Amino acid sequence: MTELGRRDFFKQLSVIGGGGLLLSSLPWLEGFATDKQKELKGERAKIAIIGTGSRGLYHINNLLAMPNADIVALCDIYPPHLEEAGVLCPKAKKYTDYHEVLASPDIEGVLIACPLHEHAPITIAALNAGKHVFCEKSMARTLEQCKAMYDTYKSTGKVLYIGQQRLFDAKYIKALEKVHQGGIGEVVGIRNFWFRNNDWRRPVPEPALERQINWRLYKEYSGGLMTELATHQLQIGSWALKSIPDYVMGSGDLAFWKDGRDVYDNVNVIYHYESGVKMTFESIISNKRYGMDEQILGHTGTLELAQGKYYPEEPKPAPGIQQLINQIEHKAFDNISIAGPSWVPETAADVQGEYIVKNVKTHDGSNTTGAVGDGSVELVSSFCDSVITGKPIPVLVEEAYYSSVLALLGLQAMEEHRIIEFPEEYKIPYLNHA
């Protein structure tokens, strides 16, 4: 992130609520503070990219524009992807075996953008080799691997980032600040959904490469919609409620894209919290009408996080003449019953809501690589800062851990057709941030 980008980011964060940003309540952003930036003294983190597929290339393009990053190595097992990245970074050394990357003393940090089943083995080996690590989300393919990654992070003391960019997205930060300040009253429900209408496939040059390229579609490598999409959204539960669910239930099917894949394409999961609040996740990839969003429902207001909007439960009445126009436009008078019951359906109030940051950047969730202004640039820039200082940042790993664990528990509930209690052995000491 450039100095201008950093200032813009802070400007967005101080838009609503009248007051400025309380950095102490957002400890994972403290590195962006001006005094902390001065400590970096213009240094550049020496980074290797492991996995130069679509997300890897997206990160490379962003890193090339960052003053605090130097891409010194590239690694991929698939030659066309390695070559493509090599064109962007002609000076970077190319590798096909990540063990050799980890053995190189010139590399300070690795950014891992490999298929999910590779996250844990590469991250753990990298941390143990003394490297700082950025690993894409989800954390890992299994619960055991998530815990092993977390434990290695704690025992090595190295920097670990997981690609949960919502923590660096101004509209999410401001929305969650509003929740914690009581701006929507008591949180009574959280609804997450992600709808797309496409087969989620990548073109395959020859059939033998099907599973390698379309790894997302096979259980051996991926948890499907839960690890690829839900993991971003389930993070909202612990961020908003500062607690974890006590049990999870759900139903998943392969209902439409029956083309040889073995992950679900149609899922509904409920996360139950001790307070009685529920968080849901629904995803169907054969209808895109409702796009994607995370909605936090409070007893005095509602937040639509991906839209960056806030809706009070009782909006201020519009001026008299505007009310009359609204009533005429919406034929409100038709509802006044002359004969018969005066019942009208309880449909959603037609209010516009307020944007929670200026110049809000939204997307519909259909892009599989990354969206502009979604926090990814800030997240990776912060990783480079942390590589330079060698200091881990608080909160991020724990948030990512719980969102990955929730995604995997939801998957387990669907696969086993049963209610899953949150397992004691996967609880970690955390959940005390703003």
Ligand SMILES: NC(=O)c1ccc[n+]([C@@H]2O[C@H](COP(=O)([O-])OP(=O)(O)OC[C@H]3O[C@@H](n4cnc5c(N)ncnc54)[C@H](O)[C@@H]3O)[C@@H](O)[C@H]2O)c1
């Ligand atoms: N945070 C986000 O919003 C976001 C968006 C898209 C993807 N992702 C994540 O990024 C990761 C990669 O996704 P993608 O879409 O780029 O996948 P991809 O298939 O396009 O790229 C993965 C690359 O990793 C390479 N690879 C596989 N095993 C390897 C190994 N052992 N060593 C080196 N390279 C290896 C593959 O050859 C491929 O080039 C996934 O975990 C995905 O969930 C995150």
